[in-house]
Amino acid sequence: MLRRDDELTGLDFPVLIGDIGGTNARFAILVDAQAEPKEFSNVETASYGNIDEAIQSAILDKTAIQPRSAVLAVAGPVSGDEIDLTNCNWVVRPKVMLEKLGLSDVVVLNDFEAQALATVALGEDSMERIVDGAGDAFGSRVILGPGTGLGVAGMVHARHIWIPVPGEGGHMDMGPRTVRDAEIWPHLEPIEGRISAEQLLCGRGLVNIYRAVASANGAKPAFSTPAEITSSALDETDANAVEALDLFVTCLGRIAGDLALVFMSHGGVFLTGGIAQKIVPALKRGNFQAAFEDKAPHTELLKAMPVFVITHPRGALAGLTAFARTPVSFGVETEGRRWRRD
Missing domain, CATH: 3.40.367.20 (Hexokinase; domain 1)
Known part of the structure; x- marks a missing residue:
């Protein structure tokens, strides 16, 4: 179990940011805390069998930037190591993402937490x-x-x-x-x-x-x-x-x-x-x-x-970006929702 002081530590840059809804997924990469996020075209969830395939094909294969961390917001309750989306057949498996996508840190939030963050970021x-x-x-x-x-x-x-x-x-x-x-x-x-x-x-x-x-x-x-x-x-x-x-x-x-x-x-x-x-x-x-x-x-x-x-057409990404830049500025509970490579 994560300690509170562990939860408040920052993320390693670059950070992959994702807003995954039932129909569309939106992604960006934040190179550092001062940079503007590099955004990518919307991804239709029905076009890919799973989220790992979508990230690899639609994002990582189209940039030389290799993210070290990820902050993802998903349309559904976040619980356990296999996270089902309410209106999409994707299942988010953070432990698998750490291995397959070369990440060291994955944080998964509810999509409307990201929308809530957007009300402050925008x-x-x-x-x-x-x-x-x-x-x-x-x-x-x-x-x-x-x-x-x-x-x-x-x-x-x-x-x-x-x-x-x-x-x-x-x-x-x-x-x-x-x-x-x-x-x-x-x-x-x-x-x-x-x-x-x-x-x-x-x-x-x-x-x-x-x-x-x-x-x-x-x-x-x-x-x-x-x-x-x-x-x-x-x-x-x-x-x-x-x-x-x-x-x-x-x-x-x-x-x-x-x-x-x-x-x-x-x-x-x-x-x-x-x-x-x-x-x-x-x-x-x-x-x-x-x-x-x-x-x-x-x-x-x-x-x-x-x-x-x-x-704003990508308000949730703006909210996630604000959180990724300075996690300590927000009271986002990450216990049970943050996975890190040992």
Whole structure:
């Protein structure tokens, strides 16, 4: 077991940095603490049988830089020496990576810890404010992002450092709230008998909502992909798509408000990922904010909390880079999540 003083020691450069999601993986190499990271093209996880093959082929074979350490963020809980990704068939085996990739040190975090780190690493020029609120620079924060799944994390400030709090909040139950919800909910596709937030608030979740809305309206679905639904909704060319995106945004506001209360996130709520970036106009229409603040008896409390969309295309890598440069600046727990060559 690692001692606390061992956990706080720095990483040997160069450091391979990776943000591994269910659909895409993004990588960079940080040569030293002062350098800008060398970034590589996105890797589609479905194109490679495993992460080691992807790193070797898409990264190491394309550079003369040999990383000595790696900091990876993965979409799933980090536990044990074999780490399964929730929405991808890759399994991360750090001990194998040490041998196969010539590394001496591997740290594996949850992908939304990286997104939480990004809220500190990035400035407001990399974000778009969608709900006003006074905010508190050192207040607790909530991070959530609909993508291949629904990621959730917290970020708290204590003892002069920022501490990311990973979790699986995307799997909380989500039920109907209005009369119209009650008409739509029976048409939603459940998982093992229940509707979780992730079953609605991700790419396939938007499709799930759209099909349910169409079914409730006695219509045949015209679209089968999130991109088609989003485009038609934003262009207002399909009534079912418009209602589906409105419900998606409303449900996102509801769960964002719930999480803001859990964390008392006076520092703000941060929406991340490609879906949030693509639907900013819908997020600004008002139903997100109305659902976010509809938390009686604490409506006024929610009104004081700002909400941002992180618009940086590789925010998680920016967060991981900040951590790799100075691990002691962050309260990232690495016990059981750091593997080193003897």
